[in-house]
Structure formats: structure tokens, C-alpha cells
Amino acid sequence: MAYKTLILLTAICSTPLLYAQQEDGIGINGNQATAPNGLNNNSRNAGRAIVSEIPAMTVPHSVIDMDSLPLGPTSLAALNAVGSNGGSDLAGITLVPNTAAVGVYNTNVCGYALAAEPGSGGTTPAIIDASGAASFDAMDITLDLGGDSTEFGLLIADWVSTGALTFYSGGVEVTTITTSPFSAACGELFFQMTGGTFDQVVIKVSNTVGNWCVPQIAIEQTGGSSSPTLSVTNLIAGQVASVNIDNATPNNIAYFVWSLTGGGPIGTPYGQGMVSPPYHVIPLSTDSVGNANMTQFVPAGTTGMSVWFHGADRGTASMLNAIAATIG
Numbered sequence: 001m002a003y004k005t006l007i008l009l010t011a012i013c014s015t016p017l018l019y020a021q022q023e024d025g026i027g028i029n030g031n032q033a034t035a036p037n038g039l040n041n042n043s044r045n046a047g048r049a050i051v052s053e054i055p056a057m058t059v060p061h062s063v064i065d066m067d068s069l070p071l072g073p074t075s076l077a078a079l080n081a082v083g084s085n086g087g088s089d090l091a092g093i094t095l096v097p098n099t100a101a102v103g104v105y106n107t108n109v110c111g112y113a114l115a116a117e118p119g120s121g122g123t124t125p126a127i128i129d130a131s132g133a134a135s136f137d138a139m140d141i142t143l144d145l146g147g148d149s150t151e152f153g154l155l156i157a158d159w160v161s162t163g164a165l166t167f168y169s170g171g172v173e174v175t176t177i178t179t180s181p182f183s184a185a186c187g188e189l190f191f192q193m194t195g196g197t198f199d200q201v202v203i204k205v206s207n208t209v210g211n212w213c214v215p216q217i218a219i220e221q222t223g224g225s226s227s228p229t230l231s232v233t234n235l236i237a238g239q240v241a242s243v244n245i246d247n248a249t250p251n252n253i254a255y256f257v258w259s260l261t262g263g264g265p266i267g268t269p270y271g272q273g274m275v276s277p278p279y280h281v282i283p284l285s286t287d288s289v290g291n292a293n294m295t296q297f298v299p300a301g302t303t304g305m306s307v308w309f310h311g312a313d314r315g316t317a318s319m320l321n322a323i324a325a326t327i328g
Helices: 074-083
Strands: 032-034 050-054 062-064 092-097 113-116 125-128 139-149 151-157 165-168 173-177 189-194 198-205 213-220 229-233 242-247 255-258 267-269 272-273 277-283 294-298 306-313 323-326
Touching: 050 125, 050 173, 074 092, 074 125, 074 229, 113 139, 139 213, 151 165, 151 198, 165 189, 173 189, 229 306, 229 323, 242 255, 242 306, 272 306, 277 294
Parallel strands: none
Antiparallel strands: 032 092, 050 189, 062 213, 092 139, 113 125, 113 213, 139 198, 151 189, 151 213, 165 173, 165 198, 229 242, 242 294, 255 277, 255 306, 267 272, 306 323
């Protein structure tokens, strides 16, 4: 009955490409996701720049709050899509395992947090819950930014001590700072560089091998990256819902995928798909600026049903952000 009540499109294409196995270097796969945006061509300013803590960000920025994401494995596109102020332009994220033991999220619990998926060896980004009992693998994090930046913000949880941030520009280390202690107050710390810029931040804790997680990040908006994003609005029974894909490859194809059975994950050539079989794939043509959209009537009597949405941009071989929704 549930399967029949939601037909978002009558022209459904079950393309085999989303059944294929994930390929290295595409999307968040194993331990890396990077967007092709001319990253790491910034000026070399090692030895001249200074980083200090500041009370708050003073430049245009986007806050990525992990409470805005569904639990489970996540993606670069999903992180960018939930960023405030129109979205973040984070360009890449790499999780590197360290030698600490598996963590349990039970210290200074500050909401949902970004961590390494349990059992992944510290390499797969995931959102863990705030129950005080979520486990996660130990890792360090490298963030590639959308362009030359001067400010950065971070909240570390499950760790009541200082952090260690190393800033890079064009692949060259600029400087390292030991942060103030993170605590149960769940306050984000902010950092400003003078005398230079950075395009990458490596996040560790003071002893380099602790287990910790990240409930919130503030990314300066440099305009260097615009990740493809998916949105579904007006998902209300008896009304017309809108599906929009923005910032995809112009004059190409973007895939919209939906499922009534769960949030995956499944393997695809573009990264992890956050839908469960049976799912339905709808190819949409993008316009000259990389946008695509469709509308569909949501059948009456479907209020309260859960739906999972995901998709991919064929041109950049990257995943869109995943959405878990309930029909209103």
C-alpha cells in the first residue's frame, strides 16, 4: 500500500549505474572527497602569518551544524548543503585514522556530531547521535576550503582539553596553534590569521591520538566552491512538491533518487548513495547554469510516510546531499 501511494514521477528510470560499486577518488569514498575547484594554488606565506583566537567570526561565513544532518554516513555535498547563510563552500574532507581507541560519545555531548563511522577504521565520515552512547572510530580530520581564507571556527566534543590546528596554503604549512580547552559548555572557538591566508586546516587534539568528534564547524565563504545541492520543498499530501537541483554541471544530467524503504547506504560510481532498495532514479537535464527542477503531486493519504532522497551530478561525478523527510 505504501509503495503505491507515493509516485513522484511516472517516468522512472532504474539506471544500473547506481548499482555499481564505488570508485576511489569520487565523492566521499573510503577516506577522501575533493571538489575540483583550483584548490591549493594560494600564495606561500609560511613563516609570516600568525593565528590567534577571536571571540567570533568577522567575515562572511557558513556554520555547518551536524544537528541538521541525518544520522549515518555523510557526504561533502550534504555538509555544504546544511551550511547556514546559503550553504558552505567546503571543498574537501579527509579522515585519517589515528592510534587512539574507539570512542564513545559520552563527554561534553553537544548534539549530533561528525565522526568516523564505527568499523570503518577511522576513514568514513558519519553523523553520530547525541544519546551519550554512540561509538565512533578515532581519526584526525583535514578540511580543504573553497579558497583563500583568514578565519575558521570549530567545536570539538567528547574531548575536554585543547586542540591542535595546523593551517596550510597551497600545500605549504603556514602555522600551528594550540587551542583553548574545549569543555562541557559546548562553545565553538574561532581563529583568525593575520599576515597570510590558508586553504586547508588539519584538526587534531593536543596529544594527537585522542578520540573526539565535531558537532559544528564555521567555514569562511570565499566563493571558491559551489557544490551541487538537492532540495525538496512542499512535501505535503494533496499538494504539489518541488524538487530542485542547483549548482550541478551545466547542460548535463543530474540524477534524482528516492526510496520509501530506507536511507541506505548503497555503493555507486559517485560515492555512497543514501537510499535503500528498491529505489527509483530520475535523470533530469540541467540548464545553462547547472540547475534542474521538477514538480509532482503528492497523493492524498500519505501524511506521515517517510521518504529518502538522494542523487548525483554526472558532470562532476559527485553526490548530492541526502535528505530524509516525512510527508506532511
